[in-house]
Amino acid sequence: MESIIGIYIFILGLLIGSFLNVCIYRIPRGESISYPPSHCTSCGKKIKRYDLIPVISWIFLKGKCRNCGEKISIRYALVELITAVLFILTYFQYGYSIYLVKCLILIPFLIVIAMIDYDTMEVYATTTWLAIAVGIISLGVNLYLGEPVIDYIYGGLLGAGIIIFIILISKLILGTEGIGWGDVEICGLCGLFLGFKLTFVMIFFSFIIGGVIGVYLLKFKKKNGRSEMAFGPSIIMATLFIIIWGDKILNWYLDTFYKY
Numbered sequence: 001m002e003s004i005i006g007i008y009i010f011i012l013g014l015l016i017g018s019f020l021n022v023c024i025y026r027i028p029r030g031e032s033i034s035y036p037p038s039h040c041t042s043c044g045k046k047i048k049r050y051d052l053i054p055v056i057s058w059i060f061l062k063g064k065c066r067n068c069g070e071k072i073s074i075r076y077a078l079v080e081l082i083t084a085v086l087f088i089l090t091y092f093q094y095g096y097s098i099y100l101v102k103c104l105i106l107i108p109f110l111i112v113i114a115m116i117d118y119d120t121m122e123v124y125a126t127t128t129w130l131a132i133a134v135g136i137i138s139l140g141v142n143l144y145l146g147e148p149v150i151d152y153i154y155g156g157l158l159g160a161g162i163i164i165f166i167i168l169i170s171k172l173i174l175g176t177e178g179i180g181w182g183d184v185e186i187c188g189l190c191g192l193f194l195g196f197k198l199t200f201v202m203i204f205f206s207f208i209i210g211g212v213i214g215v216y217l218l219k220f221k222k223k224n225g226r227s228e229m230a231f232g233p234s235i236i237m238a239t240l241f242i243i244i245w246g247d248k249i250l251n252w253y254l255d256t257f258y259k260y
Contacts, residue, residue, distance in 0.1 A: 005096060009104075010088045014054035016108050017083030021076050024115045027124055042070035054080040083111060089244050098145065102138050103243050106131065106193050110236045113186060117232035123182025128189055132156075135192040152192055155199040159191025160184050162203055179231050186232045190239040198246045202238045210234035 023033050025041070038047045045067045051057045058077040065072060086107050094100040109131035117123055135156070139149045163184045170178035187206075191199035210231055217229055242249075 002095075006088055006091055009091045010084045012104075013084030013087030014080050016087075017080030017111075018052065018054045020083060020108055020111050020115075021079050023112045023127075024079070024119075027112070027126060028116055028120050028122065040065045040067060040070065043068035054084075079111065079115065083108065086111075086240060086244075093244050098141065098147075102193060105134055105138070107240065107243070109134075110190075110239060114233040114236040117182070117186075117230040121180075121228065121230045123180065123185060123232055125185070128182070128185040132185070132189050132192065135189060138193075151195045151197075154196040155194050156188045156192030158196060158199045159194075159203065160188030163187045183231050183235060186235050190235060194239065194242060194246070197250060198242050201246055201250055202235070202242045204238075205241060206231075206235045206238035209237050 019033075022038065026033050036046075038052060039045060040047060042065060045065075048066070051061065051066055053060075055077045058072060058074070061072070063072050063074060064070065087104060090103045090107070091100060094103065109127060113123065113127050113131075116127070135152075139152055142149045142152070163179060167177045167179050167181065167184070170176060187203070190202060194202055210229075213229055213234060
C-alpha cells in the first residue's frame with residue numbers, strides 16, 4: 001500500500017513540476033499563470049496535451065518543439081523530475097501525515113521562488129506572501145489538532161530576524177545591504193514551516209551552500225569584475241535539505257555533543 005501511495009505522490013510531483021515551469025516563466029513577465037494555455041515561446045503555437053507529459057514528452061521530442069523545432073531547455077524536465085523526487089523523499093521521511101501535506105504545499109512555492117530569484121535576482125511578493133499566508137493557515141490546522149504552534153512562529157521570526165540583522169550590520173559597516181530584503185521574506189517563510197530549532201540548522205547550511213556557490217562564481221564565472229549571486233536559492237536549498245534530513249542531523253548533533 002505504501003509503495004502505491006509513493007507512486008501516486010511521485011506522479012503528483014511530476015504534474016505539479018510541469019505547472020511550476022509555467023509559473024517560473026510567466027510570473028516575472030507579469031503574465032497570467034492560467035491563460036493562455038501552454039504554448040511554444042518561440043512560434044506561439046499551443047502545445048498539444050500529449051506533448052505535455054512531464055519528462056517523457058521532453059525525451060520523446062528530443063528537447064525540441066514539435067511545430068517549429070526550437071530547442072526546449074532541459075531545465076523544464078529537470079524541474080519536473082526534481083519536484084517529483086523531493087515529493088517522494090518527503091513521503092519516505094514522514095509517511096502519510098499532516099507534516100507531509102505541509103511539506104508538499106511548501107516545496108512547490110520554494111522551487112518557484114528559488115528559480116525566479118536565480119533567473120532575475122528578484123523575489124516576488126505574489127509567491128512569498130501567498131506562501132506565508134498558507135503557512136499561517138497551516139498553524140491554525142496544527143492548533144485545531146492540539147499541536148504546539150509557538151515553535152513555528154518563533155521559527156519564522158528567527159529566520160526573518162537573522163537576515164534583517166545581517167542587512168542592517170552590512171549597511172552600517174560596509175555601506176551596502178549585501179543581502180536583499182526579499183531574502184527576509186524567504187527565510188521567514190521557511191522558518192514558519194520548519195520551526196525554531198530546525199531554522200537554526202537551515203540558516204547554518206544556507207550560508208555553507210551560499211559560500212560554496214560564491215567561491216565557484218568567483219573562480220569560474222566572474223565577468224567584468226562582477227560576480228553577483230542571489231542568496232534566496234541557497235536558503236531554499238538548505239530548507240529542502242532540512243525538510244528531508246533536518247531531524248536526523250539535529251538528533252545526531254545533540255547525541256554527539258550533548259550526550260552527557
